[in-house]
Amino acid sequence: xxxxxxxxxxxxxxxxxxxxxxxxxxxxxxxxxxxxxxxxxxxxxxxxxxxxxxxxxxxxxxxxxxxxxxxxxxxxxxxxxxxxxxxxxxxxxxxxxxxxxxxxxxxxxxxxxxxxxxxxxxxxxxxxxxxxxxxxxxxxxxxxxxxxxxxxxxxxxxxxxxxxxxxxxxxxxxxxxxxxxxxxxxxxxxxxxxxxxxxxxxx
Numbered sequence: 232x233x234x235x236x237x238x239x240x241x242x243x244x245x246x247x248x249x250x251x252x253x254x255x256x257x258x259x260x261x262x263x264x265x266x267x268x269x270x271x272x273x274x275x276x277x278x279x280x281x282x283x284x285x286x287x288x289x290x291x292x293x294x295x296x297x298x299x300x301x302x303x304x305x306x307x308x309x310x311x312x313x314x315x316x317x318x319x320x321x322x323x324x325x326x327x328x329x330x331x332x333x334x335x336x337x338x339x340x341x342x343x344x345x346x347x348x349x350x351x352x353x354x355x356x357x358x359x360x361x362x363x364x365x366x367x368x369x370x371x372x373x374x375x376x377x378x379x380x381x382x383x384x385x386x387x388x389x390x391x392x393x394x395x396x397x398x399x400x401x402x403x404x405x406x407x408x409x410x411x412x413x414x415x416x417x418x419x420x421x422x423x424x425x426x427x428x429x430x431x432x433x434x
Contacts, residue, residue, distance in 0.1 A: 260301055263361050264309035266405075267299040271363060274398050275313035278365075281392045287373055291319030295340030296366035300352040303359050307352030317341040324368050340367050361406065365395065371417035 275297050281287060288294050295317055300310035317340075324336035343366035351362060373392045396413070403411040 256303060259359065260303055260308045263301045263359060267301055267309070267361055267363070268311065270398065270402065271297065271299040271311070271313050274363060274365075274394060277394050277397075278392075281394065287392070290322035290338075292322045292338045292340030293365065293367045293370060295319045296338075296344045296370075297340075297364070298344035298348055298366070299361075299363050300348050301359065301361050302352045302356050305353060305356055307349060310348045310352055312341070312344055314341070336368070338367055338369070343367065359409075361402075361409075363395070363398070363402075368416070370395075371415050374415045375417050 275294055278288065278294060278297070294313055297313035298311065301308050319340050322338040322340075324338055344364070347364055347366050351364070352360075374395055395415070399411065399413040
């Protein structure tokens with residue numbers, strides 16, 4: 232009768248397979264992390280180039296909120312930021328509104344990025360997940376586009392800087408056949424709604 236064995240000349244095949252698998256996982260994670268580090272620099276530098284003419288990162292919170300991560304089986308394995316240290320000042324989503332209601336939505340870019348890394352990075356993937364995010368809520372307006380109305384009789388101007396859309400196309404091609412998804416969040420509030428929310432919160 233034939234017998235099976237998990238050892239060959241002192242080699243435990245199960246342990247060998249586990250060791251090889253562990254090494255492959257480590258190497259693949261490191262490769263994806265190096266890719267993400269290079270890509271986040273390219274994304275951030277592109278935004279900085281736009282900012283120089285349009286002041287979209289005036290308070291520093293926009294680029295403070297730009298981050299990357301690599302997770303494996305629902306656990307964050309690697310992650311980081313475009314800026315390693317906070318470089319921003321106090322900011323609010325609706326800071327150009329008159330009245331106290333503009334203070335309802337403070338924006339702390341570095342804190343938003345840090346929280347996102349650990350919530351999204353430790354949630355849900357079965358294999359590897361590589362992600363990039365810019366969390367300052369006003370970025371959605373820049374990405375999707377909006378009409379800037381002049382208060383000085385100069386008419387209006389359509390503005391759009393689809394940086395993340397551009398890099399989505401690149402990442403989709405470079406990481407093929409991995410599935411790549413893209414989402415833009417655009418917060419929408421009416422001035423009157425903010426006033427009512429402020430009253431309910433403080434009165």
